[in-house]
Every structure is written in C-alpha cells, then in structure tokens.
Amino acid sequence: MSQSEWSSDGKSLPIIEPHTKAKHKILEEYVENLILTLYKKGRYGLKTFTFIDGFCGGGMYHDPSTNELWEGSPLRIMKAVERGCQKSRRKYPQPLDVKYIFIDSKTSHLECLKNFSMHQAGFSEEFIRENCQFEKGEFENVINSVLLNLGLRKGHSLFFLDPFGWSHVSMSTIRKINSLSKSEIIYTYMIDPIARFIEQRNDAQLSNFQNILEADGYYLQAKPSMIKSPEYQCYLRNETMRLFRDKGRFNYIFTFSLISRGFTRVIYYLIHMSNNLTALEVMKESFWKENTLDYEYYFELYGYGFRSIDFYQENQIDLKFDINQGNESFCISKLDNEVGALVEGSQDGISFQEISEQTMQTNPASRKHYLEYLKQRREAGDFEIIRDGKITNSRDLKRTDIVRIQRNKQLFLFRF
Ligand SMILES: C[S@@+](CC[C@H](N)C(=O)[O-])C[C@H]1O[C@@H](n2cnc3c(N)ncnc32)[C@H](O)[C@@H]1O
Numbered sequence: 001m002s003q004s005e006w007s008s009d010g011k012s013l014p015i016i017e018p019h020t021k022a023k024h025k026i027l028e029e030y031v032e033n034l035i036l037t038l039y040k041k042g043r044y045g046l047k048t049f050t051f052i053d054g055f056c057g058g059g060m061y062h063d064p065s066t067n068e069l070w071e072g073s074p075l076r077i078m079k080a081v082e083r084g085c086q087k088s089r090r091k092y093p094q095p096l097d098v099k100y101i102f103i104d105s106k107t108s109h110l111e112c113l114k115n116f117s118m119h120q121a122g123f124s125e126e127f128i129r130e131n132c133q134f135e136k137g138e139f140e141n142v143i144n145s146v147l148l149n150l151g152l153r154k155g156h157s158l159f160f161l162d163p164f165g166w167s168h169v170s171m172s173t174i175r176k177i178n179s180l181s182k183s184e185i186i187y188t189y190m191i192d193p194i195a196r197f198i199e200q201r202n203d204a205q206l207s208n209f210q211n212i213l214e215a216d217g218y219y220l221q222a223k224p225s226m227i228k229s230p231e232y233q234c235y236l237r238n239e240t241m242r243l244f245r246d247k248g249r250f251n252y253i254f255t256f257s258l259i260s261r262g263f264t265r266v267i268y269y270l271i272h273m274s275n276n277l278t279a280l281e282v283m284k285e286s287f288w289k290e291n292t293l294d295y296e297y298y299f300e301l302y303g304y305g306f307r308s309i310d311f312y313q314e315n316q317i318d319l320k321f322d323i324n325q326g327n328e329s330f331c332i333s334k335l336d337n338e339v340g341a342l343v344e345g346s347q348d349g350i351s352f353q354e355i356s357e358q359t360m361q362t363n364p365a366s367r368k369h370y371l372e373y374l375k376q377r378r379e380a381g382d383f384e385i386i387r388d389g390k391i392t393n394s395r396d397l398k399r400t401d402i403v404r405i406q407r408n409k410q411l412f413l414f415r416f
Helices: 018-039 073-087 107-120 125-131 139-153 171-178 191-200 203-212 231-248 277-290 297-302 309-314 323-344 352-359 367-379 407-413
Strands: 048-053 060-063 068-071 097-104 132-136 156-161 182-189 252-259 266-274 304-306 383-387 390-392 402-405
Touching (some): 018 252, 097 107, 097 139, 125 132, 323 402, 352 367
Parallel strands (some): 048 097, 097 132
Antiparallel strands (some): 060 068, 383 402
C-alpha cells in the first residue's frame, strides 16, 4: 500500500503534509462562511445545499507533528456546515436540507471514510444514512448522473475537486457544473506537472492537454528559457485564470498558490470558480487567513499562497515584519491604483458593484480593504458616497452605492 492510500479499516492512513493542512483550513473556513452568508438570511435564507467531494479519500490522516489523527476534506466540510449553522443561530440539521456526496475510485478509501473516519469524528449511523451518498468510480464516469440529480434537487452546490493529477477532471465537466443554477468549485489544479509537460512537450500527455483540459492556445510562452525568470510564475497563474474563465465560463476565478518547500515553483493552485461576487469576496477572506506570503513581490507573482515557515528559516529570511500588516498596506496601495483610477475617471461616479466587478480579481484586497480604502479617501475629502440620491456617511457600503469624486474636487478635475 502506498503512503497516500487508506486501508478499509483505517489501520493504515496517509501522513498529512503542511500544504494539505493549509488547503483543509481554507476549505473549512470557506464552507462555514458560505453557510453563514447564505443560510442566516432570516426566513428566506437558502436551505438546500449539496456538497460534492469528488476525490474524497478515506477521511483521516496521521499527523506526525502531534501523533494524532487529522481530519480530511469530507469531515471538515461536514463539521464546517454544522458550525456555520450554529453560528447563524438557526436550527441544525433541520430545516436545512443538506446532502453530502462522496466520490472516490477506490473501494477501500470509501470504506475507510464510512466505517472508520466518520465514526471517529462522531457522526452517527443515522446521520450518515440520511445525509451521505457514497459513489465508487472514476469521477468522470460518475459525475453525469450526479449532475442530473443535482439539476432536479436545485439549491446551492459546492464541488471540492482534489485529484492527484491534472487529467482527472475535464473542462467539459467544469462547464456542466457551471450550468447548474447555483454552483461553485474549489479545484486543486496541478500546475507543476502541467508546466513540466509544457516545457518538455511530452507527447504522451498532448491529447489530455488538448482534449481534456482544452488548453491549446494557452501557456504558449511557457518555454524552458523562461523558467528562471521571476515573472514565470505570474504568467502561469494569469494563463490559468484566463483558461478557466474562457473555457470553464465561470465569471470569477481566484487562486491560492501552494508552493513547494525550498523552491520557488508552485506545486498546485487551489482555484475557486464561481459566478457570484459575494462568493469571491468570502473566498478571498479565507485565502487571506491562510496566506503566508509576504507582500508586494510575492503577491505580484503568486497572489495569495502558502509556503511553510521552514522555507524562511532555511533561507535565513528574517520575518521581522508582520506579514499581515505589510500585506494590508500593500492591498490599500494597490486599491489606490485600481479603484482610485476608476473613480477619478468617471465624472458621474461609479457603483460599488461595478468597482468590485472590475477589480476584485486583479488584486489581493478583501472587501474589508475596499471599505477601509474608501473610508480613507472619504475622510481625506477626496470621495463621497451617494445612496438613494443623498450623501451617506455609512461605513458599510451597499452594492448600489455610487462612489464619486467630492463635488468641489470634481469641479476642479473635470473643468475643461
Ligand atoms: C488527494 S486524495 C484526496 C484527499 C481528500 N480530498 C482530502 O483532502 O482529505 C485523492 C483521492 O482521489 C482518488 N482518485 C484518484 N483518481 C480518481 C478518479 N479518477 N476518480 C475518483 N477518485 C479518484 C484517490 O483514490 C484518492 O483517494
């Protein structure tokens, strides 16, 4: 049995890696906030949710740093839903209609999840029977019938797709998921093997690259001569976002880079795909919490990301600055370039919705940073916010609020 496999009885478990821990924390943080955001909205909040863990694994890992068990993605999703409900102060599990679908190609992994891990984590036989569905098979073979049922079930669906390789999820399936009315994906996208394939032009993978990933015409500049340039990682990330935006047809794509220990290459991205601006905002908050990259240089190259602390120690890089404080000021200065230019360029002002739509995917700032930036510009007397035709001093903004240059400054700026 390989180190990444689960035995049916849970006696043999894979060892958890620091990157996987960061991935799990982002996932659970996001799911909890998703439930809080969508379910808490009083009586009319959304009640039907389906979580599809497409490469679920056996549910538990061994953590050598504590010599204890570490919960895998299926358990983290289920517990985060429970926490989200409790925090929203609504009853759980009723009236919430939540269903979990777990897919894996290995019988022993599903057995470990169902018969060992879920019990270890405290889920009852009855809860598992009523809320969980287990599907054994290759993801691409199983997904069509799952999607058919989801189309009938409706509600919100979150897909967590966490394969080992890059050819197990087709672009055509990503589009099918997108065609469900309220769906989003968190996808572990193995960029390093893809980059190596592109650099070496390994013909054995060409058909997967063209037909499964539909990536012909993307990553064209990724040549061996470019590998050492710092802009290379930035290029790969931008091309990945372009590919999933164009071919996956999701409106909003954002990435979190998982960087290999001691190297500067990204092993994989956690890509979030959604059609909803609020979902993107909530995900950026979750990314922010797990980000260990310092501002400016790394943000420009990788966006948010994770690199274990040992990297900084081994390379004797002094972490004397507070990463988050530096990152906060970087985000605000980035907004000055992007949002500042948008507001200053529009004589009649621009809605907060438009500002967010145009810039949320091009910088690491979260909604909190947008509000802070706009507050600073208002306090400096540069901008004003118009709500229902009147100036408002409210700190929180509505999407329909108009941000415009303060009247006196406008006269000066737009005088012809
Ligand atoms: C990275 S592990 C999943 C880890 C799990 N998501 C977690 O975070 O706890 C990948 C899993 O995908 C399964 N797998 C590999 N190829 C698959 C395929 N084509 N379809 C479905 N499952 C597959 C493997 O058996 C393995 O359990």
